[in-house]
Amino acid sequence: MSSSCDPQHAPAGDVGAALMAIDSRLKGVHDGRTETDPEQRQLINQFTASLGPKGADDLLDGACTLIFMFMKWLREAHEAQDKDVIEYVVPSLVATMRMMRKSVRPEAIPTMAGLLVAAGTGLSPSLWRKQYGHWTAEEMTPLEATALLLAEHINRLTNDPDFATRMVTEALSRATGD
Template sequence: MSSPCDPAYAPVGDVGAALMMIDSRLKSVYDGRAETTTEERALVEQFAVSLGPDGAAAVLDGACTIIYMYVQWLRMACEDHDKDALEEVVPSLVTTMRQMPRSIRPEAIPTMAGLLVAAGIGLSPNLWRRQYGQWTEAEMNALEATAFLLAERINRLTGDREFATRLIADALSAPEAD
Protein backbone atom coordinates (compact mmCIF):
# COMPACT_ATOMS: atom_id res chain seq x y z
CA MET A 1 0.00 0.00 0.00
CA SER A 2 1.27 3.44 -0.90
CA SER A 3 1.79 5.98 1.86
CA PRO A 4 0.31 9.49 1.66
CA CYS A 5 3.86 10.60 2.50
CA ASP A 6 5.31 8.88 -0.57
CA PRO A 7 7.77 11.20 -2.35
CA ALA A 8 5.81 10.73 -5.58
CA TYR A 9 3.06 12.90 -4.06
CA ALA A 10 5.37 15.60 -2.74
CA PRO A 11 5.88 19.00 -4.31
CA VAL A 12 9.50 19.38 -5.36
CA GLY A 13 9.50 23.08 -4.58
CA ASP A 14 12.15 25.60 -5.53
CA VAL A 15 15.18 23.36 -5.23
CA GLY A 16 17.37 25.89 -7.07
CA ALA A 17 16.73 28.68 -4.56
CA ALA A 18 17.12 26.31 -1.60
CA LEU A 19 20.38 24.98 -3.04
CA MET A 20 21.66 28.52 -3.58
CA MET A 21 21.06 29.30 0.09
CA ILE A 22 22.75 26.09 1.27
CA ASP A 23 25.71 26.58 -1.05
CA SER A 24 26.11 30.18 0.07
CA ARG A 25 26.19 29.09 3.70
CA LEU A 26 28.69 26.31 2.95
CA LYS A 27 31.00 28.74 1.17
CA SER A 28 30.84 31.28 3.99
CA VAL A 29 31.73 28.61 6.56
CA TYR A 30 34.51 27.21 4.38
CA ASP A 31 35.86 30.76 3.98
CA GLY A 32 36.06 31.03 7.77
CA ARG A 33 33.02 33.26 8.13
CA ALA A 34 30.66 31.23 10.32
CA GLU A 35 28.66 34.35 11.20
CA THR A 36 26.79 36.20 8.50
CA THR A 37 27.43 39.88 8.03
CA THR A 38 24.75 42.53 8.33
CA GLU A 39 24.85 42.95 4.57
CA GLU A 40 24.38 39.21 3.98
CA ARG A 41 21.46 39.09 6.41
CA ALA A 42 19.88 42.07 4.65
CA LEU A 43 20.25 40.37 1.26
CA VAL A 44 18.69 37.15 2.56
CA GLU A 45 15.84 39.14 4.11
CA GLN A 46 15.32 41.05 0.86
CA PHE A 47 15.34 37.78 -1.09
CA ALA A 48 12.81 36.20 1.31
CA VAL A 49 10.49 39.20 1.07
CA SER A 50 10.71 39.15 -2.73
CA LEU A 51 9.52 35.53 -2.77
CA GLY A 52 6.20 36.22 -1.11
CA PRO A 53 4.33 33.52 0.78
CA ASP A 54 4.03 31.11 -2.15
CA GLY A 55 7.69 31.50 -3.06
CA ALA A 56 8.80 30.98 0.52
CA ALA A 57 6.70 27.81 0.71
CA ALA A 58 8.31 26.63 -2.53
CA VAL A 59 11.82 27.20 -1.09
CA LEU A 60 10.79 25.33 2.05
CA ASP A 61 9.58 22.40 -0.10
CA GLY A 62 12.83 22.65 -2.08
CA ALA A 63 14.87 22.37 1.13
CA CYS A 64 12.89 19.27 2.09
CA THR A 65 13.53 17.80 -1.36
CA ILE A 66 17.26 18.42 -0.91
CA ILE A 67 17.20 16.83 2.54
CA TYR A 68 15.48 13.79 1.03
CA MET A 69 18.09 13.56 -1.74
CA TYR A 70 21.00 13.97 0.67
CA VAL A 71 19.65 11.31 3.03
CA GLN A 72 19.10 8.92 0.10
CA TRP A 73 22.68 9.49 -1.06
CA LEU A 74 23.97 8.91 2.48
CA ARG A 75 21.81 5.79 2.79
CA MET A 76 23.32 4.32 -0.38
CA ALA A 77 26.85 5.31 0.68
CA CYS A 78 26.39 3.73 4.11
CA GLU A 79 24.89 0.55 2.68
CA ASP A 80 28.00 0.17 0.53
CA HIS A 81 29.91 -0.15 3.83
CA ASP A 82 27.30 -2.31 5.59
CA LYS A 83 26.22 0.58 7.82
CA ASP A 84 22.82 2.04 8.60
CA ALA A 85 22.52 5.67 7.47
CA LEU A 86 20.04 6.57 10.19
CA GLU A 87 22.31 5.15 12.86
CA GLU A 88 25.29 7.00 11.40
CA VAL A 89 23.67 10.35 10.61
CA VAL A 90 20.79 11.15 12.97
CA PRO A 91 22.65 11.04 16.32
CA SER A 92 25.53 13.22 15.13
CA LEU A 93 23.22 15.80 13.53
CA VAL A 94 21.05 15.95 16.64
CA THR A 95 24.14 16.38 18.82
CA THR A 96 25.43 19.15 16.56
CA MET A 97 22.08 20.95 16.60
CA ARG A 98 21.93 20.70 20.40
CA GLN A 99 25.27 22.54 20.48
CA MET A 100 23.72 25.44 18.53
CA PRO A 101 21.22 26.85 21.08
CA ARG A 102 21.48 30.42 19.74
CA SER A 103 20.38 29.32 16.26
CA ILE A 104 18.25 26.26 16.89
CA ARG A 105 15.57 26.10 19.53
CA PRO A 106 15.56 22.77 21.37
CA GLU A 107 11.90 22.09 20.54
CA ALA A 108 12.70 22.07 16.81
CA ILE A 109 15.33 19.33 17.07
CA PRO A 110 12.89 16.38 17.36
CA THR A 111 11.14 17.56 14.20
CA MET A 112 14.44 17.66 12.33
CA ALA A 113 15.29 14.16 13.58
CA GLY A 114 11.86 13.09 12.35
CA LEU A 115 12.54 14.63 8.93
CA LEU A 116 15.78 12.68 8.69
CA VAL A 117 14.13 9.43 9.73
CA ALA A 118 11.23 10.01 7.31
CA ALA A 119 13.69 10.57 4.45
CA GLY A 120 15.77 7.60 5.58
CA ILE A 121 12.81 5.23 5.32
CA GLY A 122 11.76 6.61 1.95
CA LEU A 123 9.07 9.10 2.96
CA SER A 124 8.83 12.70 1.82
CA PRO A 125 10.08 14.96 4.63
CA ASN A 126 7.72 17.79 3.71
CA LEU A 127 4.64 15.55 3.49
CA TRP A 128 5.61 13.81 6.72
CA ARG A 129 5.90 17.21 8.46
CA ARG A 130 2.65 18.57 7.01
CA GLN A 131 0.59 15.97 8.79
CA TYR A 132 1.48 17.74 12.06
CA GLY A 133 0.35 21.19 10.99
CA GLN A 134 2.03 24.36 9.77
CA TRP A 135 5.76 24.89 10.02
CA THR A 136 6.78 27.04 12.97
CA GLU A 137 9.20 29.93 13.03
CA ALA A 138 11.48 27.93 15.36
CA GLU A 139 11.76 25.19 12.72
CA MET A 140 13.04 27.46 9.95
CA ASN A 141 16.62 27.83 11.26
CA ALA A 142 16.62 24.16 12.21
CA LEU A 143 15.54 23.17 8.69
CA GLU A 144 18.29 25.29 7.15
CA ALA A 145 20.83 23.85 9.59
CA THR A 146 19.71 20.30 8.84
CA ALA A 147 20.20 20.77 5.09
CA PHE A 148 23.54 22.50 5.70
CA LEU A 149 24.80 19.82 8.09
CA LEU A 150 23.84 17.04 5.67
CA ALA A 151 25.64 18.82 2.81
CA GLU A 152 28.70 19.41 4.94
CA ARG A 153 28.76 15.76 6.02
CA ILE A 154 28.56 14.61 2.40
CA ASN A 155 31.36 17.01 1.46
CA ARG A 156 33.54 15.66 4.29
CA LEU A 157 32.82 12.05 3.33
CA THR A 158 33.78 12.68 -0.29
CA GLY A 159 36.69 15.02 0.44
CA ASP A 160 35.17 17.54 -1.95
CA ARG A 161 33.77 20.84 -0.64
CA GLU A 162 31.42 21.18 -3.61
CA PHE A 163 30.22 17.59 -3.96
CA ALA A 164 26.86 18.04 -2.18
CA THR A 165 26.00 21.11 -4.24
CA ARG A 166 27.07 19.39 -7.44
CA LEU A 167 25.04 16.30 -6.52
CA ILE A 168 21.83 18.33 -6.48
CA ALA A 169 22.79 20.56 -9.41
CA ASP A 170 23.54 17.51 -11.54
CA ALA A 171 20.20 15.97 -10.58
CA LEU A 172 18.45 19.21 -11.58
CA SER A 173 20.20 19.35 -14.93
CA ALA A 174 19.74 15.65 -15.76
CA PRO A 175 17.27 14.98 -18.55
CA GLU A 176 13.85 13.83 -17.33
CA ALA A 177 14.22 10.61 -19.29
CA ASP A 178 16.85 9.45 -16.78
Protein backbone atom coordinates in the same frame (compact mmCIF):
# COMPACT_ATOMS: atom_id res chain seq x y z
CA MET B 1 1.46 -0.29 -0.13
CA SER B 2 1.90 3.39 -0.92
CA SER B 3 2.35 5.89 1.89
CA SER B 4 0.77 9.33 2.04
CA CYS B 5 4.37 10.51 2.56
CA ASP B 6 5.66 8.86 -0.61
CA PRO B 7 8.06 11.26 -2.37
CA GLN B 8 6.21 10.83 -5.66
CA HIS B 9 3.32 12.81 -4.10
CA ALA B 10 5.54 15.61 -2.78
CA PRO B 11 6.13 18.93 -4.49
CA ALA B 12 9.82 19.40 -5.31
CA GLY B 13 9.63 23.12 -4.59
CA ASP B 14 12.33 25.58 -5.54
CA VAL B 15 15.34 23.30 -5.18
CA GLY B 16 17.58 25.76 -7.03
CA ALA B 17 16.92 28.61 -4.58
CA ALA B 18 17.27 26.29 -1.59
CA LEU B 19 20.54 24.94 -2.96
CA MET B 20 21.82 28.46 -3.59
CA ALA B 21 21.12 29.38 0.05
CA ILE B 22 22.81 26.24 1.39
CA ASP B 23 25.81 26.61 -0.92
CA SER B 24 26.22 30.24 0.15
CA ARG B 25 26.21 29.18 3.81
CA LEU B 26 28.71 26.37 3.15
CA LYS B 27 31.07 28.77 1.43
CA GLY B 28 30.71 31.20 4.33
CA VAL B 29 31.57 28.49 6.85
CA HIS B 30 34.61 27.45 4.82
CA ASP B 31 35.72 31.08 4.56
CA GLY B 32 35.70 31.22 8.36
CA ARG B 33 32.49 33.22 8.69
CA THR B 34 30.31 31.73 11.39
CA GLU B 35 27.84 34.62 11.35
CA THR B 36 26.16 36.04 8.28
CA ASP B 37 27.42 39.57 7.68
CA PRO B 38 24.74 42.26 8.03
CA GLU B 39 24.74 43.09 4.30
CA GLN B 40 24.22 39.45 3.30
CA ARG B 41 21.53 39.05 5.99
CA GLN B 42 19.74 42.12 4.58
CA LEU B 43 19.88 40.68 1.04
CA ILE B 44 18.53 37.35 2.30
CA ASN B 45 15.71 39.11 4.17
CA GLN B 46 14.82 41.16 1.06
CA PHE B 47 14.85 38.03 -1.10
CA THR B 48 12.67 36.13 1.37
CA ALA B 49 10.22 39.04 1.66
CA SER B 50 9.94 39.21 -2.13
CA LEU B 51 8.89 35.57 -2.38
CA GLY B 52 5.38 35.93 -1.08
CA PRO B 53 3.52 32.99 0.48
CA LYS B 54 3.73 30.71 -2.59
CA GLY B 55 7.44 31.40 -3.09
CA ALA B 56 8.15 30.80 0.59
CA ASP B 57 6.31 27.47 0.43
CA ASP B 58 8.31 26.56 -2.68
CA LEU B 59 11.55 27.40 -0.88
CA LEU B 60 10.52 25.23 2.10
CA ASP B 61 9.61 22.35 -0.21
CA GLY B 62 12.95 22.85 -2.00
CA ALA B 63 14.82 22.60 1.30
CA CYS B 64 12.94 19.40 2.13
CA THR B 65 13.78 18.02 -1.32
CA LEU B 66 17.45 18.74 -0.62
CA ILE B 67 17.22 16.92 2.71
CA PHE B 68 15.59 13.98 0.92
CA MET B 69 18.26 13.91 -1.80
CA PHE B 70 21.10 14.17 0.71
CA MET B 71 19.66 11.41 2.91
CA LYS B 72 19.03 9.21 -0.13
CA TRP B 73 22.67 9.56 -1.17
CA LEU B 74 23.82 8.88 2.40
CA ARG B 75 21.46 5.88 2.70
CA GLU B 76 22.84 4.35 -0.49
CA ALA B 77 26.43 5.03 0.58
CA HIS B 78 25.84 3.46 3.99
CA GLU B 79 23.96 0.46 2.60
CA ALA B 80 26.94 -0.23 0.31
CA GLN B 81 28.94 -0.61 3.53
CA ASP B 82 26.20 -2.72 5.23
CA LYS B 83 25.47 0.17 7.59
CA ASP B 84 22.22 1.87 8.58
CA VAL B 85 22.03 5.57 7.71
CA ILE B 86 19.71 6.24 10.65
CA GLU B 87 22.21 4.72 13.09
CA TYR B 88 25.28 6.43 11.65
CA VAL B 89 24.03 9.84 10.52
CA VAL B 90 21.05 10.95 12.62
CA PRO B 91 22.72 10.80 16.09
CA SER B 92 25.72 12.77 14.86
CA LEU B 93 23.57 15.49 13.28
CA VAL B 94 21.30 15.70 16.32
CA ALA B 95 24.35 16.07 18.59
CA THR B 96 25.67 18.86 16.36
CA MET B 97 22.30 20.63 16.40
CA ARG B 98 22.27 20.43 20.20
CA MET B 99 25.55 22.40 20.20
CA MET B 100 24.10 25.06 17.87
CA ARG B 101 22.18 26.81 20.64
CA LYS B 102 21.95 30.17 18.81
CA SER B 103 20.52 28.67 15.62
CA VAL B 104 18.61 25.58 16.73
CA ARG B 105 16.32 25.80 19.72
CA PRO B 106 16.00 22.53 21.67
CA GLU B 107 12.30 22.17 20.88
CA ALA B 108 13.03 22.14 17.12
CA ILE B 109 15.48 19.24 17.34
CA PRO B 110 12.86 16.44 17.53
CA THR B 111 11.19 17.78 14.37
CA MET B 112 14.50 17.95 12.52
CA ALA B 113 15.40 14.44 13.72
CA GLY B 114 12.00 13.27 12.46
CA LEU B 115 12.67 14.85 9.07
CA LEU B 116 16.00 13.02 8.89
CA VAL B 117 14.42 9.70 9.84
CA ALA B 118 11.57 10.23 7.36
CA ALA B 119 14.02 10.96 4.54
CA GLY B 120 16.33 8.15 5.68
CA THR B 121 13.47 5.67 5.35
CA GLY B 122 12.48 6.94 1.92
CA LEU B 123 9.61 9.22 2.93
CA SER B 124 9.14 12.82 1.85
CA PRO B 125 10.29 15.12 4.66
CA SER B 126 7.88 17.78 3.42
CA LEU B 127 4.83 15.52 3.47
CA TRP B 128 5.92 13.97 6.76
CA ARG B 129 6.09 17.44 8.35
CA LYS B 130 2.77 18.58 6.88
CA GLN B 131 1.01 15.81 8.83
CA TYR B 132 1.66 17.87 11.96
CA GLY B 133 0.59 21.28 10.67
CA HIS B 134 2.23 24.23 9.02
CA TRP B 135 5.87 25.17 9.42
CA THR B 136 6.55 27.64 12.21
CA ALA B 137 8.89 30.62 12.08
CA GLU B 138 10.99 28.94 14.78
CA GLU B 139 11.62 25.96 12.48
CA MET B 140 13.07 27.93 9.54
CA THR B 141 16.63 28.27 10.80
CA PRO B 142 16.77 24.67 12.12
CA LEU B 143 15.53 23.44 8.72
CA GLU B 144 18.30 25.38 6.99
CA ALA B 145 20.81 24.08 9.54
CA THR B 146 19.68 20.49 8.90
CA ALA B 147 20.19 20.81 5.14
CA LEU B 148 23.53 22.55 5.72
CA LEU B 149 24.76 19.86 8.13
CA LEU B 150 23.77 17.10 5.70
CA ALA B 151 25.61 18.80 2.83
CA GLU B 152 28.69 19.30 4.99
CA HIS B 153 28.52 15.67 6.16
CA ILE B 154 28.47 14.48 2.55
CA ASN B 155 31.31 16.83 1.62
CA ARG B 156 33.43 15.48 4.48
CA LEU B 157 32.67 11.86 3.56
CA THR B 158 33.71 12.45 -0.04
CA ASN B 159 36.61 14.74 0.90
CA ASP B 160 35.25 17.23 -1.64
CA PRO B 161 33.97 20.62 -0.39
CA ASP B 162 31.58 20.98 -3.35
CA PHE B 163 30.34 17.40 -3.76
CA ALA B 164 26.84 17.86 -2.27
CA THR B 165 26.13 20.99 -4.29
CA ARG B 166 27.49 19.46 -7.48
CA MET B 167 25.47 16.25 -6.92
CA VAL B 168 22.20 18.22 -6.71
CA THR B 169 23.13 20.52 -9.59
CA GLU B 170 23.86 17.52 -11.80
CA ALA B 171 20.59 15.86 -10.79
CA LEU B 172 18.69 19.06 -11.64
CA SER B 173 20.47 19.26 -15.00
CA ARG B 174 19.54 15.65 -15.78
CA ALA B 175 15.94 16.26 -14.73
CA THR B 176 15.56 19.30 -16.98
CA GLY B 177 17.32 17.50 -19.83
CA ASP B 178 14.88 14.56 -19.74
